[in-house]
Amino acid sequence: MKKTIKLLGIIALVAVIGFSFAACENGGGGDGGGSDPLNGTWVENDAVWKYNNGSFEVSSLKSGSKSWQGTYTTNNNIITITVTSVHGDAYAQTYGLGSKWYTKNEFKTSTGVSDAMLNDIFYTITLTYSVTSTTLTFFDSKGRETNKYTKDTSSTEPGTNPGTNPGGGSGWTAVTNTTFGTTDIYAIAYGKDKFVAGSYGKMAYSSDGVKWTAVSNSASDRTIYALVYANNKFVAGGESGKMATSADGITWTAVSNSAFGFSSIRAIAFGNNKFVAVGGDSKMAYSSDGVTWTAVDASGLFGTGVAIPAIAFGSGKFVAVSSIGRIVYSTDGITWTKVSDSAFGTYYNDIDAIAFGGGKFVASGQYGKMAYSSDGVTWTAVSNTTFGTNSSIKAIAYGNNKFIAGNRSGYMATSTDGINWTAVKDSKFGNNDINAFAYGSGKFVAVGGEGIIAYSTTGD
Secondary structure (H helix, E strand, O other): OOOOOOOOOOHHHHHHHOOOOOOOOOOOOOOOOOOOOOOEEEEEOOEEEEEEOOEEEOOOOOOOOEEEEEEEEEEOOEEEEEEEEEEEHHHHHHHOOOOOOEOHHHHHHHHOOOHHHHHHHOOEEEEEEEEOOOEEEEEOOOOOEEEEEEEEOOOOOOOOOOOOOOOOOOOOEEOOOOOOOOOOOOEEEEEOOEEEEEOEOOEEEEOOOOOOEEOOOOOOOOEEEEEEEEOOEEEEEEHHHOEEEEOOOOOOEEOOOOOOOOOOEEEEEEEOOEEEEEEOOOEEEEEOOOOOOEEEEOHHHHOOOOOOOEEEEEOOEEEEEOOOOOEEEEOOOOOOEEOOOOOOOOOOOOEEEEEEEOOEEEEEEHHHOEEEEOOOOOOEEOOOOOOOOOOOEEEEEEEOOEEEEEEOOOOEEEEOOOOOOEEOOOOOOOOOOEEEEEEEOOEEEEEEHHHOEEEEOOOO
């Protein structure tokens, strides 16, 4: 017998999910033809759902939401979702497990939830819907509206977001064996004549970005979010404040105290003879050698509990960005100053990434927004990023005299000045997250969801 979702079943889970079933990351194509009024691309904030004559395809994950993997059927204005797995940041935020796929038993083992709670998660969800030429609305079993999507007609390429640029070259090639399997890869750096990439307690290295070798001991069993090579060493950081260093990217030594406690380390930069790390819970720390770290209290800059997901060094200063749309800068990594206007607008506009190159900083984030600055203090919004407004641009880097950026659903764009952007036609990521870029050995290498690695000599 079919069950409907119980809104009070798991409060922490459902409050975050908000019936955001549309964020399934299964890959797929475009709008399709036929007379079914559901056919097309439908968007709600940062969630994108595509339907093609009975086939549900491609979506990007709304920031902070939950995605379901399963099978979908429709009949007489009823949609039935048979859930087989779940994925996304909601469980990571609630249980501190990191973002990954879970089977029913894996989720039970990882969280210790009861069988009754599992029955509220893995089952059949039944919703009714109404559809017009412009809107698609879903209702729960009591007739309460759960989601309202708007028809989007601007997206024409499979694997791209609704943008305004039709796309440039197709110079990317997917790596056939990354050694990560289907585990999401979050970080990559180039140094010592090799690329090093990090994932959920795993690392791998490559001299050319094409052939990869697994690191036998990464010195951490937690998700690795940050990697940098500077001052003749690699430094890696990640979940639960774990950190490690390596002279060659192969043999790693754990750092005894990162000064982050159990808060995640999201990014590390080097400048003015100093490493500076940033991460969760408004935390920062600095180190001259990557081994001994001193905490910086950044709560006065952001308030408590704010994520600081990215940092870059350039023009003689460190610049860090936050999940509340705020940018801060420092010449020494210790004393920080708020930027008066980040050009990202309201308090809730996340800034997810920042890079320095060609004499300027470029930052990117939620709703397809970007901004640039020559000094890290005065910022100007980019008028057209090509990512559209239903996009979180979570990765940006500089190499080979150009910036490259990627978002949560496999879309890339490049720019020689950080202001004028050209879409990449095929990133090889489908609609999986693009989490990080690195440039070295004459090529760009990108890493992301489902263990995907791709490379390009031009980035276009």
